[in-house]
Amino acid sequence: MIRVENLVKQYGGITASNHLNCRFEKGKVTVILGGSGSGKSTLLRQLTGLEKPDEGSVYIDGRDLTTLSRKQLFDIRKKMGMLFQGSALFNYMNIFENIAFPLREHTKIADNIIKTIVTMKLEMVGLRGTEHLMPSQLSGGMMKRVGLARAVVMDPHVIFYDEPTSGLDPISTGVIGKLIKDLNKALNITSIVVSHDIESCFKIADNIILLYYGEIIAKGTVEEIRNSTDERVKQFIHGEPEGPIPFTRTAKNYLDEILYD
C-alpha cells in the first residue's frame, strides 16, 4: 500500500501538487484522473521517487520514500514496474532483450530460464513470436504491450501506468485496459494508473482520485465518483465545456486584452 501525506511540489510559480493526501490500496486499481496540466505526471514522479517533493511524504509499505538513500530507493524500485506513456523501450535492443533486460541486470537467472520467463510474459500480452523484432517495427499499441511485459518481468508489487491508453485505437485501448485489470487481480498488487480518459478509466478503476490544477477535488470508488454531486466532478466526467471549471485559465480578462492591449 502507498500513502501520500501533505505532498507539495512547485515549479516556479505553479503549484503542481497542492497538499495532496491520498492512498493507493493493495489489490486495487487506482486511477489518477485529471485534465492536462492538472499535475498527474508530477504526482506519479513523486510516487516513484523520480522526483522529490518540496514538502510531505510518500510511504510505501511504511517507509518514507523521500528520506531514502539512492541505494535504498533502487532496492524498492526493483519491486516496482512502470509502463511509460511512450513505452520507453530501448531502441537498440530487440523485443526479447528489452523484456529480459531487468532480469539480466538484477538476477543471475540462467539463459534458458530467462527465455522461458520472457516467452510467458509475451504470451500474457499476446505477442509471442515478436522476440526478434526491433521496437521500431511495432505499432504503438504493441509497444505498450511489450512495455507492460517488461514492467512485470521482475514480478513487481506495484505497477505504475502513465497514460496507458492515450493515443491508441479503441481495440488496443480495450486490450490494455483488460491486461491492467487482469494483472492486478492475478498478482494481487497495487496498480496506479494516470489517465485523462474517463471512459476507459471507469472500466478499469476500483478507486479514482480526481485532480484539478494540483488539488484533489474528489476521491473514492467508481460509484462514488459517478454519483458525485460536486459540480466540478460532474462537469469533468461528462466532459462539458461550460461549468465551474473554466475553459481558459489566463489571468487577464479577455475583453480587456483584446480591447486595451
Next chain:
Amino acid sequence: MEIAASIGRLTLYRIQVLGRSGIFIFSAIVQAFLPPFRISRLIKEIDFIGSKSFLIIFVTALFTGMVLGIQGYYSLSQFGAEAALGIMVALSIIRELGPVLCALMVTGRAGSAITAELGIMKITDQFPALEMMAIDPLKYVVSPKIIAGIISLPLLTAFFDLIGITGGYLVGVNLLGVNEGAYIGKLVAAVTFKDVYGGIIKSLCFGLIITWIATFTGYTAEATTEGVSRATTNTVVLTSLSILIVDYILTSLLL
C-alpha cells in the same frame, strides 16, 4: 543597464552549465570504477568509437601524410635538405596533426552520433525507464562512452601516425626520389620519447573532451526533435573548438 544585466545573467547561466557538466563528468568517471562492471557495454562502445573509425582515420592519415610529403619536399628542397623529409613529416604528425585531426574526425563521426543517441533516449523516456529499473543511467549509458573515448583516441592516434608517416614515405621515397635510408634513419634518430609522449597526452585529453561534450550535450538536450538536432550541431562545433584551443594550451605546456 538592461544590456549589462542580460550579459550578467548569460554569464551566470554559462557558469552554471559548466559547473553542472563538471559534476556530470566527475560522477560518470567515479561510477565507471564502482561495481557492477559492464565489460560488454565498454567493448561495444570501444567498437563504436574506435574500431568503426579505422577506415576514416586511415584515409585521413594517408592523404595528410602524402600532402606533407609533397609540401615538405618542396620547402626542404629549397635548402637542399630533402633528406630531412622523414623528420619533418613524422614530427608534424606525431606532435600535432595526428592527435588533432584524429580527434576532429572522431568528433564528426562518433561525437555527433553519441549526442543524437542520448537525445533520442531522452525524448523516448529511456533515462527514467532505467531509473525505474533500479539502474543508474549515468553509469549505464554515459560511463562506458567516456572510458571508451579515453581508450580509443590514443590507439586511433597511434594508427594515424603510422599511416601518415607511411603516406609521406610513399610520396617522398617512391614518387619524389628521397633516399629511403635517409627518410627512415633520420626519422628514427630524431623522434624522441617526449614527442610521442606529448602526442599520447593530447589524444587522451581529446578522447575525454569528445565524449564529455557529446554525452553532456545529449543528456541535457531539450526533449524535442529540434532540441536534439540543435544539440548534435552544438556538439560538433563546441568539441571542434575545444580541441583546437586545448591543443594550443597543451602544446605550450608540453614544449
